[in-house]
Amino acid sequence: MTISTISHHPPIIAPSMLKCDFGNLDREIERLDAAGAQWLHWDVMDGHFVPNLSYGALVIESVRARTKSFFDAHLMISDPEKYLDDYLKAGLDAITFHIEAVPEPTELLKRIRAAGRQAGLAINPGTPVEWVEPYLADCDLVLVMSVEPGFGGQKFMPQVLEKVKRLKSQLPAQTLLSIDGGIAAPTIAAAAAAGCQVFVAGSAVFDEPDYQSAISHLRQLASAK
Ligand code: DX5
Numbered sequence: 001m002t003i004s005t006i007s008h009h010p011p012i013i014a015p016s017m018l019k020c021d022f023g024n025l026d027r028e029i030e031r032l033d034a035a036g037a038q039w040l041h042w043d044v045m046d047g048h049f050v051p052n053l054s055y056g057a058l059v060i061e062s063v064r065a066r067t068k069s070f071f072d073a074h075l076m077i078s079d080p081e082k083y084l085d086d087y088l089k090a091g092l093d094a095i096t097f098h099i100e101a102v103p104e105p106t107e108l109l110k111r112i113r114a115a116g117r118q119a120g121l122a123i124n125p126g127t128p129v130e131w132v133e134p135y136l137a138d139c140d141l142v143l144v145m146s147v148e149p150g151f152g153g154q155k156f157m158p159q160v161l162e163k164v165k166r167l168k169s170q171l172p173a174q175t176l177l178s179i180d181g182g183i184a185a186p187t188i189a190a191a192a193a194a195g196c197q198v199f200v201a202g203s204a205v206f207d208e209p210d211y212q213s214a215i216s217h218l219r220q221l222a223s224a225k
């Protein structure tokens with residue numbers, strides 16, 4: 001099993017693999033490597049926690065050895081604790097699950113950390129920030145959803161930036177603040193100014209012909225906060 005050894009310095013652009021061409025997954029990973037993507041963001045959906053189904057641990061595991069990129073899983077699934085071992089085996093570097101799926105997340109966050117991976121907690125746009133606040137010390141990453149999870153290509157919800165600012169003021173310095181949904185050239189600078197360091201981008205990378213220029217443009221806009 002390969003775990004990423006790449007160092008990552010914010011701002012980090014994390015292409016959302018939900019939007020890639022799955023008929024050419026190898027080629028997509030090669031193109032992202034060549035484009036300088038530091039992280040790959042794997043959106044796992046179960047058709048239950050969210051109204052869409054994507055892929056699971058087997059697909060992620062099958063491509064783990066093809067790249068040294070940091071593998072960031074976003075589990076939009078019910079009962080993530082049942083499947084944790086599969087995702088650990090898949091070679092993920094960070095595993096994020098939703099507070100709405102696991103309202104008492106301490107044990108699961110600790111299991112992820114005990115396995116030597118980064119533990120993340122995600123929060124939906126409509127969920128009060130107070131839900132995650134008691135658990136911030138157990139997180140390596142907090143993921144703020146800026147769309148309702150389930151689909152790529154949705155419109156960014158600027159109201160979540162209040163949540164981002166509040167979290168930023170409370171998070172330990174080493175904990176990464178990530179944002180996911182509708183991140184693109186017109187929205188990324190505001191998210192960076194509010195305190196985000198990791199920017200998940202699906203359409204803004206995969207709908208562009210040149211991944212390298214798309215990623216470097218986003219990174220540049222996120223750096224100029
Ligand atoms: C939505 C996923 C996102 C999504 C982002 O449920 O978590 O990662 O693929 O896609 P865009 O960037 O197109 O909003």
Ligand code: ZN
Binds near residue numbers: 200
């Ligand atoms: Zn995601």
